[in-house]
Amino acid sequence: MTAPLTIIGSGMAGLGLLRQLRQLDRTRPMTLITADSGDDYSKPLLSTGFAKRLPPMRLAARSALEVADDLDAVVRTHTRVEAIDAEARTLTIGAETLPWGELVLATGAAPARPFAVPEAVADRVFSVNDLDDYRAFHAALEALGRPARVAVIGIGLVGCEFANDLAAGGHAVEMVAPEPAPLPRLVPEPLGHALGEAFREAGMALHAGRTLATLEAEGSRVSVGLDDGSSLSADLVLVATGLAPRTALAESAGLAVSEAGIHTDRRLATSSPGIHALGDVACVDGVNAMYVQPLLASAKALARTLTGTPTAVTYGPWPVLVKTPLLPVVALPPARSPSRWRIEGEGRDLTALAEDEEGRLIGFALTGGCVRRKVELARVAPPLLG
Ligand code: FAD
Numbered sequence: 001m002t003a004p005l006t007i008i009g010s011g012m013a014g015l016g017l018l019r020q021l022r023q024l025d026r027t028r029p030m031t032l033i034t035a036d037s038g039d040d041y042s043k044p045l046l047s048t049g050f051a052k053r054l055p056p057m058r059l060a061a062r063s064a065l066e067v068a069d070d071l072d073a074v075v076r077t078h079t080r081v082e083a084i085d086a087e088a089r090t091l092t093i094g095a096e097t098l099p100w101g102e103l104v105l106a107t108g109a110a111p112a113r114p115f116a117v118p119e120a121v122a123d124r125v126f127s128v129n130d131l132d133d134y135r136a137f138h139a140a141l142e143a144l145g146r147p148a149r150v151a152v153i154g155i156g157l158v159g160c161e162f163a164n165d166l167a168a169g170g171h172a173v174e175m176v177a178p179e180p181a182p183l184p185r186l187v188p189e190p191l192g193h194a195l196g197e198a199f200r201e202a203g204m205a206l207h208a209g210r211t212l213a214t215l216e217a218e219g220s221r222v223s224v225g226l227d228d229g230s231s232l233s234a235d236l237v238l239v240a241t242g243l244a245p246r247t248a249l250a251e252s253a254g255l256a257v258s259e260a261g262i263h264t265d266r267r268l269a270t271s272s273p274g275i276h277a278l279g280d281v282a283c284v285d286g287v288n289a290m291y292v293q294p295l296l297a298s299a300k301a302l303a304r305t306l307t308g309t310p311t312a313v314t315y316g317p318w319p320v321l322v323k324t325p326l327l328p329v330v331a332l333p334p335a336r337s338p339s340r341w342r343i344e345g346e347g348r349d350l351t352a353l354a355e356d357e358e359g360r361l362i363g364f365a366l367t368g369g370c371v372r373r374k375v376e377l378a379r380v381a382p383p384l385l386g
Contacts, residue, residue, distance in 0.1 A: 002029060003089065003099040004074070005306065008081050008249070009106035010034035011130070012043060013279025013295045015067065017104060020303035022071045030073040031100075033093070038064030038077035041131045044292065047161035048323060049134065051168035056135040084253035086272040102274050102306060105250055105262060109243035109280035109290065117239075120217040125237045128162065140236055147171050151224045151234035153212055155182040157322055159240035160195065164324040166238075167204055174205040174232050176212055176224065186320065186331040187352065187365035188341045194348040194367050198327035207232070245281045245288065261288045266312035266385070268302045278302055284313060287335075287385050293318040294384065315384035319364075319374050330371045332381055334363030345370055353377075 005021070007014045010032055018032055032038070039060035049059055068075035076093075083092040090097050111127035126137045141148055147170045152163045155177040167173045175182075181192030182199070196206050207226060214225035218233060225231045245261035256263040256271035261283035268276045268284065278298040280290045287294075294315045301313035322329035327348055338354035345351050351370045354363035364377045 003101035004029040004031040005102045005104070006031045006033065006091070006098070006100035007104045007106055008033050008091075009108055009279070009281075010036065010038045010040075010064070010067075010075070010077075011106060011108045011279060012292060013108070013281075013299060014104070014106035015040055016296055016299035017106065017278065017302055018067075018071050018073055020299045021306060022073075024303055024307040026072070030071075031076070031098075032067075032073055033076045033079050033081055033091075034064075035078065035080040036130050036132050038067065038075055039131050040064075040067050043130070044323070046128055046131070046134050047158065047165050049138070050141070050162070050165045050171070053169060056131055056138055059134065060131060081249060084249060084275075086253045086255070086275060089274060100274075102276070104302070104306075105270070105275065105277040105281060106279045107246040107249060107281045109245045111239065112242045112244040113239055114241055115212060115215075118215055118217075121215050121222045121237070124222050124235070125215065125239060127239045129243070137236070137238070141171070144235055148235040149221075149233065150174075151176060151222070151232060151237045152240060153177070153224075153237060154240035154242070155179060155192075155206075155208065156185060156240065156242060157183065157320070158243075159238075160199075161323045162238055162240060163199065163204060164326050167199075167202055168325070172203070174207065174224075174234065175199070176207045176210055176226065176232075178209065178211045180209050182206075182208075183322065183329065183331070186322070186333055187329060187367070188343065190343055191329070191350050191352055191365050191367050194350055195324060195327050195329060198324075198348060202326050205232075243280065243290065245283070247281065250275075250277070250281075258283065260286075266314075267305050267310055268298055268313065276302055276306070285385060287315070289315060289384055291318075291320055314386060317378045317381035317383050319378055321371075321374075327367055328371045329365070329367050330374045331365040332363045332378065333365075335382075335384070336362070338362055 040062040041060040149172045211227040216223045247257040250262045262277040279295045301311040304311040319332040334354040342353045349368035352365040
């Protein structure tokens with residue numbers, strides 16, 4: 001029997017690839033193995049569900065069973081692949097050894113926590129990075145039976161989106177982070193301050209420039225201690241301190257990896273024959289974009305490659321749309337440090353243009369009414385991976 005084409009991971013990358021592959025090849029045996037529930041859901045919706053109190057089932061388009069049926073694939077859920085043998089072309093799950101014909105790693109990225117969470121508060125400290133996490137956090141909010149006081153640790157894209165969404169759902173939100181202003185890796189400081197002001201105006205507290213020092217139980221609450229000696233009290237803590245590509249499996253199989261992900265060329269081929277990677281775990285020709293458009297483009301290109309038409313992936317100048325309705329933000333961060341940021345606009349309607357030494361546009365960030373300039377600016381900005 002032919003060993004199946006095997007995909008590890010059922011996020012938007014793994015499922016997106018399976019979908020593309022089935023359009024091109026109806027007969028090849030395909031297996032998808034995933035550590036989570038395998039439900040087909042859109043991860044960006046996770047940070048929009050609390051405003052509307054959406055139960056987790058409303059975020060999933062299809063169950064793993066329906067995916068397996070529709071795409072005629074073997075789907076194994078709640079199954080963690082523990083090791084890959086790149087020479088023997090097998091993988092290990094507990095006592096099982098399974099053969100693969102070609103292997104695709106779509107293992108995504110995991111929340112990075114720069115601090116330990118004490119056992120005494122572990123059941124009140126969450127990160128939401130997949131539907132199972134959403135289920136757990138949603139259940140904790142519902143169990144309170146009243147609006148919660150939530151401390152959000154981290155003011156990057158994920159922290160800001162959850163903060164805005166929770167506040168819109170009637171919860172009291174306090175944010176903590178060492179950086180001076182929100183979205184530090186996406187927008188220059190004045191635009192981050194504009195978002196911070198919009199948050200404060202909506203009643204959120206923003207402890208910018210402060211590091212988390214302690215997490216302690218305080219009856220049924222959590223006391224969040226800050227580095228200046230002050231503290232805040234929360235029912236629940238949501239940690240959003242960044243994501244790290246899940247490279248351990250690839251690394252122990254001897255594949256080339258770094259902090260940026262599993263290294264691939266533009267055909268998504270890793271350093272090991274027969275193994276490809278895409279999505280948040282993949283660093284494609286030096287770029288790990290970690291958002292949806294690049295992984296969809298990768299899934300399309302890789303499906304063609306795996307069905308006999310070698311295809312290189314390209315990424316366009318695709319800006320990130322930050323889902324903070326209190327102040328809409330769009331950003332195309334420059335690939336390298338700009339020579340200068342030119343900032344125009346008034347109040348919270350700001351345009352920031354990142355320029356190189358010759359004054360050429362290499363990225364941009366927009367807030368408020370200026371987000372409508374995204375199409376016009378994206379037309380002249382350089383592609384992420386040309
Ligand atoms: P993941 O979704 O992380 O999937 C990884 C899969 O691998 C999972 O199924 C996991 O169970 C499995 N896995 C890992 N290790 C193993 C193992 N050893 N064995 C078996 N299975 C394993 N992007 C946008 O473009 N727009 C947005 O608005 C946006 N909003 C976002 C909001 C939030 C809250 C978050 C967290 C991200 C957002 N993103 C957004 C980013 C985007 O969602 C991700 O880039 C994308 O979903 C990543 O998909 P993935 O399949 O690569 O990884």
